[in-house]
Amino acid sequence: MFRHLCLIKHDRFVVYLCQKRLNKYYYKVYGLNICSELELPELSPVQNIKEDVIIGFGKVPEHLPKVRGSGVLFEAALNDFLFKFEGIGRYRVQYGRRIIIQPEREALPAEIRLILLGSCIGALLHQRGMLAIHGSAITDGKQTTILSGQSGVGKSSLAAGLLELGYSVIADDISVIGLNGKQHFIVENGIPHLKLWKDVLVHLNQDVDLTKVRPQFEKYRKPIPVLEDPPPSLSKIIILSASNSTDFSYSEILGRDKFHLLRNNTYRLQFIDKMNQTEAHFRNLSQLVNSIQMFHANRPHYPQNILEFAKYMSEIIFKT
Amino acid sequence: MPEAKKNIVWLASYPKSGNTWFRIFLSNLFSDSPQAVNINELTETTMSSNRSIIDSYLGMHSSELTAKEIDKLRPQVFKRFSDEKEGTAYVKTHEAWTLNSIGNPIFPKEITKGVIYIIRNPLDIVISYSYHNNESIDKTISILNNDFSKLCEKKEKLNIQTQQILTSWSSHVRSWTDDSNLPVHIIRYEDMLDHPLKSFKRAVDFLNLKYEESEIINAINNSSFDTLKEMETSDGFKERGIYSEAFFRKGESNEWESELLETQINEIVKYQHKIMKRFGYLKESE
Structure with a gap:
């Protein structure tokens, strides 16, 4: 009956919910067990878990009762975070434990998930005091490296190039740092997709018959294999840049610059102060910074030569 | 949001009109050192289309938003940027002054201290811009004459800057000088070349900056074309177009002849004749 009513309303999201509402879905990402009322096909499903995080639907207020700080689309307080995007919905993230979604009628499920698995998961990770670096993580099975840098610099493209060369991708866009049994830093398995623009897929001669991140533009989700083995220790973080130079280049980052660059490349850094998580973040960075090597790596803006850059970077990453 | 501060100066121009030159002049003026500032370390300005800044104030990747969505949100981004900024912020833009899809100016009046609008003869712009983009003169003319021209428009790739509405050259000039209803000071590129002291001093006065004439002269000398060309030849310039050999190419006027x-x-x-005539790029009889 519900399904019938919803179809009359032509309400895409309600239709979707009516089809799925009675189910609960279980996933694991960033080392966290997630129980969700919303199906999240981007994540790896698991069974029989005790959940760390619950994602569900409910009423989300227009504003938080006590706001510590805000941005254009978000409000933050201690253990409370609100994200709102007109046309998609409102999200409330609390205590690093639950995310409540109030979608708007016209919202597409893929768009709801895009914000959920981006900024909202970012806020949840910060509430839990976890360190999340903005970048993709790759491994050769013996060591792990994070490729970081500002948006548009080519982190995912380089990860796609290294994947072509036979290396494995652990995470794209958000690399969450954890500890293994030997107390070594590792990167937790992320969402098993690379988000790639059409020009990159075409450049790498790859199929563009993939799911779009949003229907409005040519950015696709390319599935990547999920690592079965425990990820190897994190040994390097590379800060990428692009310039109008003609050659690839790299240099090691030393001293205080390591800390500052790591801080500046934290995923959704702007949430941290406003959530009162600055001390935990400082502590996490201080512990990590002494355990890893960091490098600057620069590529030419043009021409785009992803595989050549990937070969160049593989020498730095895995053979130095 | 607290009460808005009027602390943003938009350094606006059509591309290749002298905007970078003016920014370098400002950096030299603000510098404590009598030496010329390094052109690769211009810290005084940012760009209106800087994706990192937009992402930071939004709290999400602008790369996952449409251009229309970004423009709807950018006035709020600029208001927050203004609120957090101590003192005056100088923001470079090549965008036309426009309204977004909900009718709000992308460059909000309530945070605007003023606009420096740098104008250059479009006949010279096409030559400079065609070198910059490594495009033919004819293709560049079609961009200048097109009211729907945009920068960083491609939908199949990510640009480090967000999409910008450029419009045609005349519409661009009119948007800032007639439509914006902002305090605008217009500088002709040709006057910056021919009468640098008079031209830069007027801009300094408009911005209400307190500098001695000797300091303005020093800043002009430190941002002379020869100095900038020499710096670029020696160390490169990070703002050089990816397709062009040099950013500082000739620094002349009337090359079109x-x-x-x-x-x-x-x-x-x-x-473009109406606006060209209005700003002295055509004789009254033409």
């Missing part, structure tokens, strides 16, 4: 074909001149003048 020897470089453009008559048909090309006519094509530009046909579309």
Whole structure:
């Protein structure tokens, strides 16, 4: 009956919910067990878990009762975070434990998930005091490296190039740092997709018959294999840049610059102060910074030569 | 949001009109050192289309938003940027002054201290811009004459800057000087070349900056074309177009007289003559 009513309303999201509402879905990402009322096909499903995080639907207020700080689309307080995007919905993230979604009628499920698995998961990770670096993580099975840098610099493209060369991708866009049994830093398995623009897929001669991140533009989700083995220790973080130079280049980052660059490349850094998580973040960075090597790596803006850059970077990453 | 501060100066121009030159002049003026500032370390300005800044205030990747969505949100981004900024912020833009999809100016009046609008003869712009983009003169003319021209428009790739509405050259000039209803000071590129002290001093006065004439002269000398060209030759310039050999190419006016074909001149003048005449780029009789 519900399904019938919803179809009359032509309400895409309600239709979707009516089809799925009675189910609960279980996933694991960033080392966290997630129980969700919303199906999240981007994540790896698991069974029989005790959940760390619950994602569900409910009423989300227009504003938080006590706001510590805000941005254009978000409000933050201690253990409370609100994200709102007109046309998609409102999200409330609390205590690093639950995310409540109030979608708007016209919202597409893929768009709801895009914000959920981006900024909202970012806020949840910060509430839990976890360190999340903005970048993709790759491994050769013996060591792990994070490729970081500002948006548009080519982190995912380089990860796609290294994947072509036979290396494995652990995470794209958000690399969450954890500890293994030997107390070594590792990167937790992320969402098993690379988000790639059409020009990159075409450049790498790859199929563009993939799911779009949003229907409005040519950015696709390319599935990547999920690592079965425990990820190897994190040994390097590379800060990428692009310039109008003609050659690839790299240099090691030393001293205080390591800390500052790591801080500046934290995923959704702007949430941290406003959530009162600055001390935990400082502590996490201080512990990590002494355990890893960091490098600057620069590529030419043009021409785009992803595989050549990937070969160049593989020498730095895995053979130095 | 607290009460808005009027602390943003928009350094606006059509591309290749002298905006970078003016920014370098400002950096030299603000510098404590009598030496010329390094052109690769211009810390005084940012860009209106800087994706990192937009992402930071939004709290999400602008790369996952449409251009229309970004423009709807950018006035709020600029208001927050203004609120957090101590003192005056100088923001470079090549965008036309426009309204977003909900009718709000992308460059909000309530945070605007003023606009420096740098204008250059479009006949010279096409030559400089065609070198910058490694495009033909004819293709560049079609960009200048097109009211729907945009920068960083491609939908199949990510640009480090967000999409910008450029419009045609005349519409760009009119948008800032007539439509914006902002305090605008117009500087002609040609006057910056021919009468640098008078031209830069007027801009300094408009910005209400307190500098001695000797300091302005020093900043002008430190941002002379020869100095900038020498710096670029020696260390490169990070703002050089990816397709061009040099950013600082000739630094002259009236290059069009020897470089453009008559048909090309006519094509530009046909579309741009009203504004060209208004700013002294055509004789009254033309």
